[in-house]
Amino acid sequence: MGSLPTVLLVEDNEDDVFLMVRALKSAGVELPLQVVEDGQQAMDYLSGTRKHGDRSVYPLPEIIFLDIKMPQVSGLEVLRWLRERPELKRIVVIILTSSNQPADVRLAYELGANSYVVKPASFQQLAEFAKAFKLYWLTCNRLA
Amino acid sequence: MTAAPVQSDLPAADLNTTQDQGGLSPAPDPEPAAPGAASVSVRPTERVNILLVDDSPGKLMAHESVLLELGENVVKARSGREALEHLLKRDFAVILLDVNMPDMDGFETASMIRQRPRFEHTPILFITAYNTTDLDRLKGYDIGAADYIFLPVIPQVLKAKVRVFVELARQRSIIENQAHALTTQNEQQQRQIQVIQELNDKLSTANEELEAFSYSVSHDLRSPLRAMQGYAQALLEDYGTQLETQAADYLQRIERAAVRMDGLVHDVLAYSQLAKAEVEIGPVDLDTIVQEIVRDSLGLHDAKACVRVKAPLLAVMGHEACLTQCLSNLLENSAKFMNSGRTPEITVRTEPHDGKIRLWVEDNGIGIDPAHHARVFQMFGRVHHSSRYEGTGMGLTIVKKAVERMGGAIGLESALGQGSRFWIDLPPAPP
Numbered sequence: 001m002g003s004l005p006t007v008l009l010v011e012d013n014e015d016d017v018f019l020m021v022r023a024l025k026s027a028g029v030e031l032p033l034q035v036v037e038d039g040q041q042a043m044d045y046l047s048g049t050r051k052h053g054d055r056s057v058y059p060l061p062e063i064i065f066l067d068i069k070m071p072q073v074s075g076l077e078v079l080r081w082l083r084e085r086p087e088l089k090r091i092v093v094i095i096l097t098s099s100n101q102p103a104d105v106r107l108a109y110e111l112g113a114n115s116y117v118v119k120p121a122s123f124q125q126l127a128e129f130a131k132a133f134k135l136y137w138l139t140c141n142r143l144a
Numbered sequence: 145m146t147a148a149p150v151q152s153d154l155p156a157a158d159l160n161t162t163q164d165q166g167g168l169s170p171a172p173d174p175e176p177a178a179p180g181a182a183s184v185s186v187r188p189t190e191r192v193n194i195l196l197v198d199d200s201p202g203k204l205m206a207h208e209s210v211l212l213e214l215g216e217n218v219v220k221a222r223s224g225r226e227a228l229e230h231l232l233k234r235d236f237a238v239i240l241l242d243v244n245m246p247d248m249d250g251f252e253t254a255s256m257i258r259q260r261p262r263f264e265h266t267p268i269l270f271i272t273a274y275n276t277t278d279l280d281r282l283k284g285y286d287i288g289a290a291d292y293i294f295l296p297v298i299p300q301v302l303k304a305k306v307r308v309f310v311e312l313a314r315q316r317s318i319i320e321n322q323a324h325a326l327t328t329q330n331e332q333q334q335r336q337i338q339v340i341q342e343l344n345d346k347l348s349t350a351n352e353e354l355e356a357f358s359y360s361v362s363h364d365l366r367s368p369l370r371a372m373q374g375y376a377q378a379l380l381e382d383y384g385t386q387l388e389t390q391a392a393d394y395l396q397r398i399e400r401a402a403v404r405m406d407g408l409v410h411d412v413l414a415y416s417q418l419a420k421a422e423v424e425i426g427p428v429d430l431d432t433i434v435q436e437i438v439r440d441s442l443g444l445h446d447a448k449a450c451v452r453v454k455a456p457l458l459a460v461m462g463h464e465a466c467l468t469q470c471l472s473n474l475l476e477n478s479a480k481f482m483n484s485g486r487t488p489e490i491t492v493r494t495e496p497h498d499g500k501i502r503l504w505v506e507d508n509g510i511g512i513d514p515a516h517h518a519r520v521f522q523m524f525g526r527v528h529h530s531s532r533y534e535g536t537g538m539g540l541t542i543v544k545k546a547v548e549r550m551g552g553a554i555g556l557e558s559a560l561g562q563g564s565r566f567w568i569d570l571p572p573a574p575p
Binding site for chain 2: 013100120123
């Protein structure tokens, strides 16, 4: 992949979207960022259906930040769905959620998440997470 | 002999009703047997009933006097019908039937007796003269006789044969009583198992509800807090230069309040999860726990605090995660509640106490007035203003809950200006 990888943020809470965008910016993450606000739209985006049909406008992401608790289709359902698809199963999925329940953590990994992060309470911590993300996942780690 | 009315249809009668049938039996009425099912039911020390049926008064008396030597009740009947009436009133261990009787002979009487399910198995002994044919004898066995006794009766033979059935009746009743007792016990246990099952189900439901509640609290309550804190900070960062000092101050207060609220939610969650978690008790190495806490806690590092451990700490029975939480909270408190300028000096030691191990965490901090000793363990209970010492008021509440979950006890010795000494009692680990 020559061009910069796209990051897809799947998050229903607009405040959390604002904070995440801000945190990534503060960490110097300059990747193209796409945002969808629920599970169904995430699946539409990834399968390139409906309004997300044009891949030049909506490129396939290489990293997904995935919230769990969303209305109708939950993040874990999206995860299960995309891991079954040959063209999508190698995308790095980082669960980014409020839930610290061990059951959720276990299930996320069982369904094939690459990482599980609990949304920190303060913005400073979110900014530090963004820095760590950049260092580990974008610098050290190789994407498929 | 008056003919009693024919009773071809015997109703199931209650043994305890004594029907006066017009003084047919000259012998005094023996005690009735204890009420029971369709066989003899007597306590081992009670006497069983023997029914003697013969139309000859002479033979009746003679046989009765022999049988009385067995020490049981003997009931006499002078005809088949009378015998049937007696059978209505009580149970018998054995029935001795004269074969040769007018009206209903022995065989007929035996048939009638055998028709009733209740007396299907009552042993019947036929008394007969030697001159019965083989055919008659077989007929007797067909009807259900257990044995024959031949006239003239030899007392030892009569007693020996009857004694067998008396013993049998006794044994049977013992076994029945035992079976009955077992059944009752079984029913009781079944009921208890059911009660336990229902309680278990209720507990499961309660636990699930608590899980769901915790999850909701964790997710939904903390989300707006993130927003508050994040936007306040964004305002400060992006527009800080355009804000007056007062405005910036308000924003900082908003931010601190959000962070504080998040801490409270976190602690309440920790507390509620202590209540529900399965706590497995096992031996715990306190030395390792204290070392790790000191190593991981910034407030206890090096020059910030002097933590002295009187090693080796005695091993206790507890739960590692709970004890880590307890010691962590206690040590952080000791480091936090200090007069400024002084270095916290904290001692951790153990000693045997009253069969338990008492773990002490002692400090040289500001101390706690005895009037407040109860409050510091209460939920959100604080002594000091949050501006002086920050905290959620849940630290010691969590410690107390964790100690209780491990089956231990906690206490405090302290006075204002004299430092604080917290103790935790736990069972000793086996060597």
